[in-house]
Amino acid sequence: xxxxxxxxxxxxxxxxxxxxxxxxxxxxxxxxxxxxxxxxxxxxxxxxxxxxxxxxxxxxxxxxxxxxxxxxxxxxxxxxxxxxxxxxxxxxxxxxxxxxxxxxxxxxxxxxxxxxxxxxxxxxxxxxxxxxxxxxxxxxxxxxxxxxxxxxxxxxxxxxxxxxxxxxxxxxxxxxxxxxxxxxxxxxxxxxxxxxxxxxxxxxxxxxxxxxxxxxxxxxxxxxxxxxxxxxxxxxxxxxxxxxxxxxxxxxxxxxxxxxxxxxxxxxxxxxxxxxxxxxxxxxxxxxxxxxxxxxxxxxxxxxxxxxxxxxxxxxxxxxxxxxxxxxxxxxxxxxxxxxxxxxxxxxxxxxxxxxxxxxxxxxxxxxxxxxxxxxxxxxxxxxxxxxxxxxxxxxxxxxxxxxx
Numbered sequence: 094x095x096x097x098x099x100x101x102x103x104x105x106x107x108x109x110x111x112x113x114x115x116x117x118x119x120x121x122x123x124x125x126x127x128x129x130x131x132x133x134x135x136x137x138x139x140x141x142x143x144x145x146x147x148x149x150x151x152x153x154x155x156x157x158x159x160x161x162x163x164x165x166x167x168x169x170x171x172x173x174x175x176x177x178x179x180x181x182x183x184x185x186x187x188x189x190x191x192x193x194x195x196x197x198x199x200x201x202x203x204x205x206x207x208x209x210x211x212x213x214x215x216x217x218x219x220x221x222x223x224x225x226x227x228x229x230x231x232x233x234x235x236x237x238x239x240x241x242x243x244x245x246x247x248x249x250x251x252x253x254x255x256x257x258x259x260x261x262x263x264x265x266x267x268x269x270x271x272x273x274x275x276x277x278x279x280x281x282x283x284x285x286x287x288x289x290x291x292x293x294x295x296x297x298x299x300x301x302x303x304x305x306x307x308x309x310x311x312x313x314x315x316x317x318x319x320x321x322x323x324x325x326x327x328x329x330x331x332x333x334x335x336x337x338x339x340x341x342x343x344x345x346x347x348x349x350x351x352x353x354x355x356x357x358x359x360x361x362x363x364x365x366x367x368x369x370x371x372x373x374x375x376x377x378x379x380x381x382x383x384x385x386x387x388x389x390x391x392x393x394x395x396x397x398x399x400x401x402x403x404x405x406x407x408x409x410x411x412x413x414x415x416x417x418x419x420x421x422x423x424x425x426x427x428x429x430x431x432x433x434x435x436x437x438x439x440x441x442x443x444x445x446x447x448x449x450x451x452x453x454x455x456x457x458x459x460x461x462x463x464x465x466x467x468x469x470x471x472x473x474x475x476x477x478x479x480x481x482x483x484x485x486x487x488x489x490x491x492x493x494x495x496x497x498x
Contacts, residue, residue: 116422118429128430135434135475136441139467143442143459144449150458151450158456166334167238167297169356170325170345181352185320187345188231194344196333201237202322203301204229204309209282209316211305213268217280223267226304227281228323229312230259237326238298244272245290253308256286256315263302265291281305282316298326334358389478420487424479431475435468442467 121128170191172181184190192200209227210219232248234240246252247259258281260270268279270291277288286307295301312318325345329337335358342353409419443459450457 114425114429116418116425118426119422121426121429131430132434132437135431135471136438139435139438139471140442140445141438143439143463143467144445146463147442147446147457147459148449150460151446151453151455154458155453155455165358166328166331167356168327168329168334168338168341168358170327170341171323171354173352173354175349175352181346181349182321183323183325183353184346184348185322188322188325190344190347191325191327191341194327194329194337194340196330196337197327198330199233199237199328200325201231201234202325203231203234203304203306204312204318204321205323206282206307206312206316206318211264211268212280215280223264224303225264225267226300227258227312227316228301228304228306229309229316229318230306231309234306234326237328238295238301240295240298240301241293243291243293245274245288247290248306248308252289254310254314256281256284256307256311257289258286258305258307259290259292260288261292261302261304261306262294264305267303279305281307284315298324300324416487420484423482423486424476427479427482428472428476431471431478432468435471435475438471439464439467 170183170187172183175181188200188202191197206227206229210222211225211227212222230248232250232253235242235247242259243262243265245259248257258279260268260279265271270277270288272291274288278285279288280286286305292301307316309318309320313320327337327341338355338358341355342350346353409422443464446459447457
């Protein structure tokens, strides 16, 4: 007795992700010129977006650097007057208390040393002071006010304890110093002090131009300085400058905040914030246009590809390919095309940004988010643009597709 063999039931054809990727790349390999031109169009759009964002960010960084030199985030605290009209005094610990304000990034101080007149030598008449004042200075003062040395050296942890001074630009001119030297000395409060250095004119702190600056410990040891600061210089996070200004008086002198004077923020800070908002709106608009152009290019390429490859689609369907596999094939091709264009455009845009920023002398700034966002947005938009052609290809009946000449 013979047993009839029952044929095994054929299962649905399945493609692994790697196979699906290779199938999706067929259209790119068989039409390299069209794929290259399509990816190039996408790349140019993304490169334009990245370059515009990068160049704008680099230009803004250069503007920020320029405005920072103008002291946009610099605030000063000084003693005012008491209710009776007398000169007030800041507490000795006010500098450290101001430094505890979270948005404050830099804090330094000077203290006026009274009765410490400055002369070139003891041969100068007492009335001819030249209007030079003596200030005790912290070591980080130059960082806070953006000061620079014309010659010599600034105070350090060793020299701040000894009778040594740094002269402001105007003070050096009045005393006849063009440069510092180990032999150069001036008379400060009746004591000879070595001239360590000479400052450039301080645009943000003009009171230092006509001053002799001595270390804080030395001023207390040799000139009877009382240790109370007369000017506190602070730099804060730009966005928090108005908020910091509101609390500076109460922080510097909690017992009598009405006896504290606080400078107003620079007008350049308002201009800087307005420029940042304008740049942000420009970047969003240009980025959206570039992505839209790239998406239209992908959609156009994929629609034409479906129309040209109807016979291929019909043959694949006749050989057992499912609609989902055909749909995934064209969607994968669209994603590969947009991904190649996005990566190439991001690299091209970054190169243009670095090259042009270097030519202009700007800091080269290419925000990482624009590189990642440009590629990601291109892939997403490319996928959405290729979705309609992929669905259209999957809906073609095998007989209809094969009948197309």
